[in-house]
Amino acid sequence: MLISDIFEETFFAVLSNKVRSGLTALGIIIGIASVVTMISIGQGTAYDISTKIESLGSNLLTVSPGATKVIGMNAKSATGSADTLVIGDADAIEEKIQGIISVAPEVSSRQQVIIKGSNTNTNIYGVTETYPQVKNVEIELGTFITENNIRRTSKVAVLGPETRDNLFGIGVNPVGEIIRIGSLDFVVIGVTIAKGGSGFGSSDDLIYIPINTAQHYLTGSDSVNNINIQVEDEEKMTLVEEEITTLLLARHGISNIDDIDFNIMNQADILDTVSEIAGTMTLLLGAIAGISLLVGGIGIMNMMLTTVTERTREIGLRKALGAQNKDIILQFLSESVVLTFVGGVLGILLGWAASSFVMKISDTTTIITTWSIILSFGVSAFIGIVFGYYPARRAASFNPITALRYE
Amino acid sequence: MIECKNLTKIYKTGNTETRALWDVSFKIKEGEFVAIIGPSGSGKSTLMHMLGALDTPTSGEYFLDGNDVSNFSDDELAVIRKKKIGFVFQAFNLLPRASVLRNIYLPLVYEEIPREKRYEMADKALKNAGLDKEHYNHLSNQLSGGQMQRVAIARALVNNPALILADEPTGNLDSKTGEVILDTFKKLNKEGRTIILITHEKYIAEHADRVITIKDGEIENDSRKSNQKKIKNIKE
Structure with missing residues (x-):
């Protein structure tokens, strides 16, 4: 199949069932949008904290008095009191x-x-x-x-x-x-x-x-x-x-x-610790949002399985006319990839809008980085391939004779 | 051009074996119009699947245009179907919600023929199948049964196959439209195309020059029109 043919088939297939395609893509849109938003909030918070620390001076060491030891008692009073x-x-x-x-x-x-x-x-x-x-x-x-x-x-x-x-x-x-x-x-x-x-x-x-x-x-x-x-x-x-x-x-x-009797606080250590915590938080937020992306992916797989069953006769016909297994796999795989891809693009736009909104209504800084966009794009394409492969494989495995007789 | 040598197909379900086809041998030359006739369950569908490279025999050999197809893998069979065989089905099997033109050039998609050339080839096939140009951009589900079957015939013709295999092509049509479709096949045959028509109706089989009768998986009779006439004459 020529690439233009794959696109033509996908175009007609997706448009012939607008509502179903739309709802399936919506799952991906929400998933990607929440990943983008959550990561932008996480990164914004990390940025906020580190700029605040840096605004107190850069490459700073602070020596402060230690605790006073009360003679004869095994107790210390508060740090800095001495x-x-x-x-x-x-x-x-x-x-x-x-x-x-x-x-x-x-x-x-x-x-x-x-x-x-x-x-x-x-x-x-x-x-x-x-x-x-x-x-x-x-x-x-x-x-x-x-x-x-x-x-x-x-x-x-x-x-x-x-x-x-x-x-x-x-x-x-x-x-x-x-x-x-x-x-x-x-x-x-x-x-x-x-x-x-x-x-x-x-x-x-x-x-x-x-x-x-x-x-x-x-x-x-x-x-x-x-x-x-x-x-x-x-x-x-x-x-x-x-x-x-x-x-x-x-x-x-x-x-x-x-x-x-003194403490030295190293600003670099604090920054390291804070950015580590912020990184973990970003990861956690991203992972929670990732669950909705996974659900979206399952939605894609579900829809593709239904589509394949519905179009059994068509698959039989295509095979009778000379379609090889790879042609059938490509056709159905491209359908799920296009759905997730479109969902991914819309999801990034929605996530971008959502994080701007969060920034507007609250004090939280949100940062959308290139890598978070590339990551969610990659993840959505990956989901399209992973969750589209099984249904496509199934379609390709149909026997043309039985598929043609399928009612 | 087509040669079957001791074609046998056995289906196994559990411990029972069903002989769908038993030791069938015949030859079909280029340009012949052959009808394969037999009641349902006779094995004619199984034979059609073999001839159409949709299935491989349990034993025996099948030569199509010089290739021994009987041992081909699924993908190799697909290539043979793409290049050598045009199918016409009883249920038309057109892509719904697709234009007539897209339906016709579907086999060319899998041959990766450039788009400009496809339109040319589809145009030629449609003319041969006898469909008016005004229907080109209609959706296939807006057509009448006869028109649908003409589109299907055009689709079978479009890649210039060595063999056209028609499986009960008039089964879903009224008798008048059926006649017209059969005339189309005759016309194509006169232009030099090899056609195999599978049917269970004797009057349809009579349109062909040669009739192979299948019964219980074996060839019961193989007669040419000229012979039939002779036999009739003798009887009279």
Whole structure:
């Protein structure tokens, strides 16, 4: 058979039973559409999470104090509660460790912030001028804290956009205004750009002040809450992490690794873990949607078996006229492949529409990648062949004499 | 052109053997018009299946156009049917919901003949079968019985087969239309085509030049028209 003949036969066969062909294709359409949508949601979520993590700074190592051990009791208090890290540790890291771009220690404390007619309770971060570089903070208005501010222990403050909105109102320029933190007055010198994220630990609802101002007036000690280190490139992160561990163990005079009084969090590890989880989730969503695709495939097989039985006499005639087994197989196989193919194309369009809809009505990002389209296309063609082969094979196995007599 | 040597077909159902055909031998020359006649159950259908390369014999040989078809595989038989044999069935067996033209060139589809050439060949076959050009694009189920059988004849002619095998071609037609169809076969025979007509009606068989009578799976009689006339003359 010429390829044009196979298409002609398929065209007439599919169109001669529009309702049945349509319903069968619908099974595939729904199956493919749900696979495409689910994968796009999974991938979108993975993308969301990793961009959020990366927005906190790239190639980041964060050293935080470990747990304090209460002497005489075999119990530990919460991680990060100890005040074992000091500003000197940050300086030592910057001096002695190779392969890092910048070191940004931070001190934080929660304080009541008051202006005339308004007040809020928010996190106050004592930071250095290196902080924006390390933690990807950008300035919307005014300037960030400078080296000069730190040297002079200036009482200046940079507001997060949400804090600005809470205190001064949305979009107001507060630069030059005075705010009261605790019992001290600070001059606002800048506002940062929103990063997204909300609730506890938001990077938009906070106030930055010079680190030594914070230590001097708010916490009253030279300990720090975190030391953020930006490493030159991702491959050096593990090495730098090990070097910092060795350095700090020596500085803190700890010889037994079990007594370690700090933790180092490696951003690359977190990203790996998160993308692994997101990958598993995508797979799970895809697999659930895949079940409906399987059901669609069974629908194809069911329809093809009915078609073959209905057309027994026609098959007998074709064989009597000289059709070989391969001709019959090709004819019926192409029918099921065309049905799944058309269903696949429509399903991808429907899935694309559905994921755009999901993106529109909810916060979830959805991403349709080329590979998810190629995958669902491949799967639908595969289903057409697999579920169409048995009925086609059956048609080809008919004996022409008995098939011609079939009533 | 056609030679059967000791054709035998035995069907086995469980332990019982049925001799559908027993030791049948005959020759048919090119250009002959032969009727095979016999009551139902006589084995004439089995013989037709052998002659039409739809089935192979249990033993014996069948030469069609020089090929010994008796040992061919299913696909080889399909090739023989495609190239050498044109079928006309009692029930017409046209593709429903397909145009007359598509029905006629169906055998050419399996011969992979290019489309332009198909139209030409279908056109010629339709003329030979005596169907008007106006019906070309009609759907086959819109035609009358006689027209359907003409389409079927055109389909049998389209690939220029060595042999046309007609199985009760008038069985589903009224006697008047049947006569016209039989005349068409006669005309085709005069143009040099070999035709085998299978029937159980004696008056239909009489249209042929030679009548082979089958009974209980064996040839009971093989007579030519000229001989029959002679016999009749002697009796008179």
